[in-house]
Amino acid sequence: MQVMQIKVAIVDDDKDMRTSLATLIRRTASLQLLGNYANGEIALEEIPRQPPDVVLMDINMPGMAGIECVRQLKAIVPAVQVLMLTVYEDSDSLFNSLKAGASGYLLKRTSSSKLLEAVRDVHAGGSPMSPQLARRVVQFFSKPQGESQITHLSPGEREFLQLLTKGYVYKEIAEQMNISTDTVRYYVRTVYEKLHVHSRTEAVVKFLHG
Amino acid sequence: MQVMQIKVAIVDDDKDMRTSLATLIRRTASLQLLGNYANGEIALEEIPRQPPDVVLMDINMPGMAGIECVRQLKAIVPAVQVLMLTVYEDSDSLFNSLKAGASGYLLKRTSSSKLLEAVRDVHAGGSPMSPQLARRVVQFFSKPQGESQITHLSPGEREFLQLLTKGYVYKEIAEQMNISTDTVRYYVRTVYEKLHVHSRTEAVVKFLHG
DNA sequence: AATGTGGCTGCATATTCATGCAGTTGCTTC
DNA sequence: GAAGCAACTGCATGAATATGCAGCCACATT
Structure with missing residues (x-):
């Protein structure tokens, strides 16, 4: 029996990004593309009808920002795992995304293979994160510096x-x-x-x- | 000119683990094995003499625990990057390690290639973390549910x-x-x-x- | 005008906290 | 073995906190 496919949805206002992500998903046998939405409002309407396992969410979109979209989406369908995609390494966005319920956080320049791996990780209950971003999180815990x-x-x-x-x-x-x-x-x-x-x-x- | 090698030290009480890690490091051209210590006390004495870039630290050792060793080591040589290795997915150890100043946290069952990648990541200023463990950290931020x-x-x-x-x-x-x-x-x-x-x-x- | 409500003030009291002083045990050091 | 020291226990007491009850005022609702 074939392993169950992971159902994926994409939310991104950038058409090029969307199609390139979509192509990547379609080419991958273990993944199944459920939907492809250009903004948060549409995503919030459509995703609950046919909940995917994993949502790839662009973090900065005109209109409803990705973070707000995550918050509302998780409120409706808590089971979906959201992977945030961003070009910026901004700390606030990162922490706010996590607070909103995102499970993973990747830079857009992440390679295709890493991205696919991240989708599988997040679906398996992990929280893939670009090492640069993970460092921000880690620094939150470690004492500012010097010795307290x-x-x-x-x-x-x-x-x-x-x-x-x-x-x-x-x-x-x-x-x-x-x-x-x-x-x-x-x-x-x-x-x-x-x-x-x-x-x-x-x-x-x-x-x-x- | 050859790229600078990353200097690595190992702290682990398990002889097998130590030698297998050492072999892995030695086989990798971009890494240089500086030292191989069987417990925290020796490590604390030797590492400051010849500071490596990255320390691979077993988290549970008899005598001084790995976490305490990190704390003291970071106090003496703040520049070293410490990668914790553990067999357990225990939350407390994870958070305490981060507080003590560790930069990354991997499960021991991590593959060799991932481990080498993690060493490079941590040296490049990242914080590699097994996705399962990263999830713990992420959950720390996300509200249990609803709004705080x-x-x-x-x-x-x-x-x-x-x-x-x-x-x-x-x-x-x-x-x-x-x-x-x-x-x-x-x-x-x-x-x-x-x-x-x-x-x-x-x-x-x-x-x-x- | 009567009623209600939310923000503030006052007072009372039981509980919890912060800290000084003193005595025990056990282990180290001269 | 005497002296010192660190970890712990006990007791005492004034300061700070948590919370109940009640009154006041401004403003909104009926």
């Missing part, structure tokens, strides 16, 4: 901080760590000192992205 | 939250907003209700990345 004082905390102190951010009160933290609530207070002291803060809020903020 | 409650906060409530994250006490917030401290308490109530939280910490965390 967080570096030299003991494992216990880290665990404590972790629980602190969860909103647990000292008693609950004590239970989870199997220590007395007075020892929790002890951690409060040592950690606050190392972080140079004087309140729970400051500690949490610093830990989260300080 | 933060969207429909009034400007005043937003300003209040902003100040809350700064660590100001109610009295100070009142001064900055030119309202009474009792009105600050009022904001506390309405905001907590909208955010479905019951403590300052939870509110701050939700506001920072809800």
Whole structure:
């Protein structure tokens, strides 16, 4: 039995791009082209009728922007996986797309073979992303630079901080760590000192992205 | 002139893995194997003497864990790019690695060709990541579903939250907003209700990345 | 005019937090 | 083995927070 084809739809206002993507999809046996839409409004109408597995979405289109289209599309058909395509490496677009529910994010200059691979990845539950863009995401997590004082905390102190951010009160933290609530207070002291803060809020903020 | 070789070091406690990685690197003309270390302690001593461009780091080793090793290594030699290797798709390890300063994150079952590509990517300033793992990161951003409650906060409530994250006490917030401290308490109530939280910490965390 | 509503203020109180002081254990160092 | 130190526990207390109840005012609805 043949492997099930992945159903794909394209949303892009650029005619050339659209046809070249369409050709690529049609030439690939494992993919099936379901639709080809020139703008967000049409896509939002047509896609729900015949939901594809994967949508290739141009990020900047006149009228409804790609990001808004993703947001609404995911609200109607949560199961579709959206792969954003863009020429810009702009950070805001990237993060907003992810927040809107996009699963992957590729630069348009991505090679055909990579693009096909990305379609399969995203359909398999992955989140393909151009390495340059992934770096933006990674940097969101890594401390700006230099060393925040967080570096030299003991494992216990880290665990404590972790629980602190969860909103647990000292008693609950004590239970989870199997220590007395007075020892929790002890951690409060040592950690606050190392972080140079004087309140729970400051500690949490610093830990989260300080 | 020949293209500059990328200098690579390996940190992995598993001898088989180490030699197989080493062989792969040596066979590749564009890469140069600088060192091959069996644990984090040795790596921390040796790597700074002769800093490589890229470090392949096993994430779970006896003794110092890979994550801790990254943290300390990046503190000493910030320029090195670290690629984490793991057999597990565990979310915590992933996020903690990124926070510690790792640039990429691959599953060990990644093919040789992908791994070599990843080394080049990370050296070129990218952040290669297995699609399955990238999905975890992406999910971190996308709202679980629907819209985060933060969207429909009034400007005043937003300003209040902003100040809350700064660590100001109610009295100070009142001064900055030119309202009474009792009105600050009022904001506390309405905001907590909208955010479905019951403590300052939870509110701050939700506001920072809800 | 009466009613209702949302934004703000005031007051009260129970809970949680921040921090100082002191005592224990166990391990290292001279 | 004495002294030092780090990790933990206990107790105490003032400060800050969370939340209930109630009154006021401006404005909209009936």
